Amino acid sequence: MLSRVADSLYWMSRYLERVEHSARLIDANVVLALDQAPAFAEQRWARLLASLHATAPEGASDARSITDALTFDRSNRASIITSLGAARDNARQVREQISSEMWEQLNRLFLQVSQIGIEDIWNIQPHAFFRSVKEGAHLFQGLTDATMNQGEGWHFMELGRFIERASATAALLDAQFAHYNRTEDEEERPQAMNQYLDWVGFLKSRTAFEAYCQVYTADLQPERIAEFLLLNPEFPHSLRFAAGRINRALQAIVRVTNSRRSGQAERLTGRLRATLEYAQIDEILSGNIRAYLAEMQEQCAQIHSTIHEVYFAPPLAAVLN
Amino acid sequence: MFTRYQLDGAYDEMFKPDATPRTHYERLYQRLLRLPPDELTRREQAAELSFLQQGITFTVYGSEEGTERIIPHDLLPRIVTGNEWDTIERGLAQRITALNLFLKDIYHEARCLAAGVLPRELIYTCRHFRREMRGVNVPRDIYISVVGTDLIRLPDGRFAVLEDNLRVPSGVSYMLANRQVMRHVFPLMFRNYGVRPIDHYGQALLQTLRALAPSQRPNPTIVLLTPGVFNSAYYEHTFLARQMGIELVEGRDLLVHDQVVYMRTTAGLQRVDVIYRRVDDDFLDPLAFRADSTLGVAGLFNAYRAGNVALANAIGTGVADDKALYAYVPAIIRYFLDEEPILPNVETFLLTDETQRQYVLEHLDELVVKAVGESGGYGMLIGPHSTRAEQEEFRARIMEQPRNYIAQPTLALSRAPCFIDGQIEPRHIDLRPYILYSGEAKLVPGGLTRVALTRGSLVVNSSQGGGSKDTWVVDP
Incomplete structure (x- = not known):
């Protein structure tokens, strides 16, 4: 193609x-x-x-x-x-x-x-x-x-869609937790009702409210919400789900193009998928969640630029030999 | 149905001068008489919908959101008999074979100039003559792989050549689309009529292009080079690429390294062997031709000259469809093939000649004046339909640059029945068959019949409000 x-x-x-x-x-x-x-x-x-x-x-x-x-x-x-x-x-x-x-x-x-x-x-x-x-x-x-046709072109569309989704989800969680941590520290926690509505709104903005309730009931806990949006393997807007699709699409593309230069892209998408598959929410939350989310966004950006370099605009020196 | 149909001096495709239908139109005529008028209107709407849904459109220049319109289409087929077609086929094959020999000669020994077949300065003053092509050997000496030649029918019923299009002729997708739509709209008539099929055009074109590939490349990569989505014929480019199953590329998809052309794919670089280019000479290679072109590929001309890539058509073929050179095509046929031309030319006045120019300037209100390098119906004066001011303007232009213009008598193009506002009326038409040349000429039996949809108008170009209709070559 x-x-x-x-x-x-x-x-x-x-x-x-x-x-x-x-x-x-x-x-x-x-x-x-x-x-x-x-x-x-x-x-x-x-x-x-x-x-x-x-x-x-x-x-x-x-x-x-x-x-x-x-x-x-x-x-x-x-x-x-x-x-x-x-x-x-x-x-x-x-x-x-x-x-x-x-x-x-x-x-x-x-x-x-x-x-x-x-x-x-x-x-x-x-x-x-x-x-x-x-x-x-x-x-x-x-x-x-x-x-x-679900051929090479379709897989590139999947790639674009899920890279966008993964980094948008990470950015959204980051903004939410930046706010949540701050109000926690300053001990001026807002009234429970506003807080509750906030999380509902947050989940809804990811079409995740109903899906969350099915898994965890309507008991909205920030830790559970983080776990759901980061690590749930089945919810289509979770980071882990997106990482799985990114990896799958890339592997399909590698099979079709048979390119020798795809190693770095395969490594990056495989790493992102594995990181999320084997992660536990307690570990993430006991560390710095914002740094973790920033890292996720960084990995998405790296995957994008690698794909760009391998498939869309390879440097001439790389393709000529 | 036919109440508004009146015959005049022009040849009528359907009726003999005594107002009875010609034999090959008889069945269509009878069918039309029996059809209620609403039925035709209904089928016309079905046809239009079909065009729209298939996305058979051309882009209108200058509109911001990229407006796409369907090309105006007339419902009634234009019918040519098998006998007439056979003459056309032989005539065009002869003409294209001679023009191809002429191009090879012009860019090599130029024997025909030495022999005085045509004046030397006609070549050297032609804007489309490419000095860079002198001495360049093109694959299998094939210069013009794809040709569209415009024919008109004279009042006596003979077909004559009006002009050749040897650079990047377009419109063939409409020929194919018209047929597809007509088969849906008039299935019964096809069954009765014995229409020769044209659907193998894509395959024939692919074979023609493949014939240009270097013999040591058994599985050549063939691509269609388009100027891009903003070109008015972009639909046709996508259509043909799909029909042939080849890649549709833009200049930026190609690169030249060590005089070899490659396209950039997700699997790395892939060597390109044949380019069916729908980009004009001027824009093909910014290093060789126009430096400001962003549509072409830097270094393409060198790769071409080195014989590493074939182009269809070759560079510099425009010298042979120059409208002033047109007048010499019969002489070219006689010189290169030692045969009499089968299809006549239209009488043409060359304005570089003193006496002919004098005659033309005195008869501007009767003649058609055309700019030699233009196409698409631009830069034209139609004497009988022009104002005094327009005539004066052309007079000044001719005096200033006589080489840039030719004149021809105003011809009564033949007329064919068209379905217009619920009635059948005659409109002027021409015919553009498409010729594929790969050492021998091949035509699919049909072509694009263009229609001047405005009553009385003689201009059939789609950019000037012309439409098209399906063309049937029928065997009795």
Whole structure:
């Protein structure tokens, strides 16, 4: 497969995962704000921004401006519309490699979001809007699995999707625990109710609330939540699950390309998978969880740059001999 | 149905001058008379939907969100008899064979110039003549692998050549798509009519390209080089690549090392043997041609000259489809093949010639003036349909650069029935068959019939509002 094509498929998929992630995060936050005191809401928006590696728009920290900036602002690299546009541009490059159904769905979703603004959704139904974006992304994923050959290209899409998911989950946990540890230290623990709602919102932003309850009941313990999102082998948004898929996709690609240069990528993805498979939450929590999460994000970044170097843009010296 | 159908001086494809249908149109005519008008409208909608769903579109330049439109399509097939087709086939095979010999001669000994077949300066003043190609040997001496030649039918019923397209002719995907759609919309008529099939075009094209591969490469890698998604024919490029099962590449996917072309794949570099390029000469290699081109591959020309990669078509073939050179093609056929041309040319005035120029300048309101290096219906003056101001503008341009223009009589292109707003009306058409040349010429029986959809218009180019229709070659 052409390197350019693999690159485009990878990024198309990555950007769409980002769209879905942001939509879910913003949606959970907007809904939660209805039940919580304004001070808590403000803190939570700050966490959300931190987890997306974004900053608040200048001179505005209210929910509406932040939502606007993270959704419709084309100049904001972290916004939903920017990611959707990037996904669509990548899809256009490989129009003949993906099915017509996939292209049409992506195009439709892009047009839907690009034709409205914050004033159209804010006072009426922000939830309905974000849900439709999530569903649009899910539909694309479903169409991908149902209509595309599950060959090399599909595996590159899996790779992009799960690398994005793994690092987003790690970033989200990091922001949450940064906040949790701080309030712990300063002994100004908020009222139990706000605290509880916070964790509910956190789980929901990972579509994990119901799945968590099935495993641990509705008794929300930060340690259990960390364990669930980091180490659960079955939950599709856990870090361990993503690491397993990354490893699986890469192995499939290695088999097809038969490349001699894939050793480093295999080692990195195998290590990430094994680290999470054999980890125990007590060990992680007894150490510095934030350092651990930073390490996870770092490993995802390394995997990305290795894949980039091996498959998308290898240095000429490496491929010529 | 036919109430708005009136005959005039032009050749009508369906009706004889006495208004009775020609034999090979008889069955279509009878069928149309029996069909209720709504039925045709319904089928037209079905056809349009089919085009849209298959994504058979062309990109409209200049629109931000990359608007894609379907090419206007007419429902009624254009029918050519097997006998007529056989003449076309022999005529085009002869013409392409001669032009290929001519190209080889021009870039080597130039015997035809020494023999005075055509004036030397015609070649050296041609914008598409590539000095860099002199003395370069191309694989199997094949310069033009893929050709699209535009034919028109004269009032007396003979086919004549209007122009050759020897560089990167496009439109063949519409020929194939039209047929696919028509089979869905009019399945019964196909059963009755004995239409010659064209679906093997992709396979024939692949064989033509394979013929260019070096013999020591038994499993050659063949790719289609596209300028990219913003090119108006991008759909066709993806379509043909899929039909042939070859990789669709852009310039940035290729690189040249030690005069060998490679493509960058996830499994490392893969050597490329044949490039079916849909990029113009100018943009192929920034080191050899236009330095500002980002569509090409640096070093490609050197690899080509070294014989390590084949290009279809070769570089510099545009010298043979120059509109001024066109006037000499009959002489070229006589010189290289020692045969009389089977398909006639259209009478052409060369404006570098004093007397001919004088005549043209006095008759601008009757003639068609064309810029020699343009295609796609751009840079044209159609005398009878032009204003005084336009004529004056062309007069000034001709005086300034006579070599850049030619003139031809305004021809009454033949007309064929088209389904327009619920009625059948005649519209002017031409015919572009596609010729594949790999030492011998091969044609699939059919072509792209282009239609000037505006009443009375003579311009059939899709960039100028033309449409297309399916072309049937039928055996009685």
